[in-house]
Amino acid sequence: MALFCMPFTFTEVMLQDWVFGDMMCPLVRFTQVLSVSVSIYILLAIGIDRYYAVVHPLKIRVTRSRAKMVVVVIWIVSTALASVQLVVSRTYDFFWDGIVYDRCDEIMWPTPKWQLVYTLSLLGVTYVIPLILLCGAYIGIGLKMWGRRAPGNSNRRWDQQHERDQEKDLVLFYISLVLSLLSGARGIKGEE
Template sequence: QIGLIVLYSLTAMLAITGNVLVVIVFTKGKRCRTDIRPFLINLAIADLIMAVFCLPFTFSSVMLKTWIFSKPMCPLVLCMQHLSVSASVFTNMAIGSDRFLVVMYPLKSRVTTSRAKYVLLGIWIGAVGLSSVQLVVSRAEDMYFGNYHIITCDEVWPTEKARKIFTLFVLLLTYIVPLCILSVTYTIVGVLLWRRTTPGNADFTRDSIQLRSKRKVRHTLIVFI
């Protein structure tokens, strides 16, 4: 249990500190004003929500085997957890789609501030819509096993069919569809960048640097996917 406590504590501290620093750097740093800066800030905010609303409550539930917080907190916590996951996944899809458009149409596809705002608005509307279901179906319930009493925090659906339909819907929107989109877009981006060559006569030093850059791009794309 001591090892688990240390692990959860370090993970929470690193997640919160790291994402706060990312937001500060991309907000204040003059050298970090890339065209996907709004999406990177949004991704850090989504991950920060996860660190605040997921790790502490998950940790306490795992360690104590019961829900120790107020019952109204249960649907709110589950809603925020789903919100952070959905926003993070949708933001990654937006970044992948943007990188694809930049490579395919380099002169037309730069993300403007107004366009980024609309995309981010759509991301959060979708995330809120998907996660708000938890406010309706999640609740904390008392469970008795003889003299043993615990409180569980989980989804309570009227029928098993409704639960399965919603679970499948969430799986499609937050895993299968994003995985397909990111796999296709980053694969195309990787292939196009790998085939791209620098105009002019061959130069060993320049070509070696370009090859190393291509390898870095390949590794980065693999990590993203």
């Protein structure tokens, strides 16, 4: 993401102009969607793997071939989601205050409705659904681990301290969850 998202977006925002040419527009948009969705789905796969490792340790065994298959499926799905950008993203001239600026945007949609459907679908499959699944997985892990005692010789004082630490961790988790949800909602609202 750092290679394909930040440099191009930063340059475009700072210069208020697309300086990378006509051919780079769809390629950059493609790689941006691809890298973001691959990252999200890899994190989702890790979260689900952790859930099964903690909550159902004997149920599903992750083998090397199964892990490779998951990664291949992630790349195929992400490529399918991103390939739309190769078709719809183009540069165009934007006139403002007597100056011509180049823009790179999704302008080749047959109708605005198609763009809305794609955007909302992309939001759902790369943000909403993974967020719900990850929250469910980590809440399940938390519930499984919450009342557990540490293995080995434990004493009452250590258990009480561990309980207080768990409560602090839970408060920090909820604060970070709320902040991430607010920043995500702010980003979505800011794009309108």
